[in-house]
Amino acid sequence: MPFWHYFIPSYFNTEEKLDQQNPENFPYFATVISDGRGRCGATLYTTSRLFTTCQCLIKDSEVVTFRFPHVLLDPESIKVEAGNEATRPSGQTRIGKVVKVHPKCERTRRGVYYNYGVIVVEDPFTLTEGSIEVVDILGQKDQISQAVMKPDDLTCIALDFGISENRETKEWDIDSLVNTEGCDA
Secondary structure, eight states: OOGGGGOOOOOEETTSOOEEOOGGGOTTEEEEEETTEEEEEEEESSSSEEEEOHHHHBTTTTSSOBOSSOOBOOGGGEEEEESOBTTBOOOEEEEEEEEEEOTTOEEOSSOEESOOEEEEESSOOOOBTTTBOOOOSGGGHHHHHHHHHOGGGSOOOOEEEEEEEOTTTOOEEEEEEEEOOOOOO
């Protein structure tokens, strides 16, 4: 399946009824973590580079509006986890080395524009079939063109991990991978 089907909006409470997904179907899905919490998802397109959203990398992403010049997260404060499954934390964790966002990325009261970002990690991920793989974004030129020109002809899947409260620690734990059906533009 093409990479754009796997854009991850945010974390949400699993009390909502959503379709649980099999992580093996999305081996290039990774979780971006900062300050001990999941911020967003990313798509692994080389063993050391991930495509994500601009707003994921903005330092104060909760602000109502932002624009250039961007204040980005410190790359070393970012952990990226790939190959994880909620019930079996069997993945790999890498530390950020470089973060970049589209120079025209901005959030206004009407929406987020040019919402693209890239994370480069210190050490490459070790690829494991069915668990950690890269997606050939550049090899999908025709599919990307179709998504831009005729988006209504495509089925969108937006992936995310649910979260649940750990009753002992009162902290939030990452739960199962689900389809949030949150593809509205």
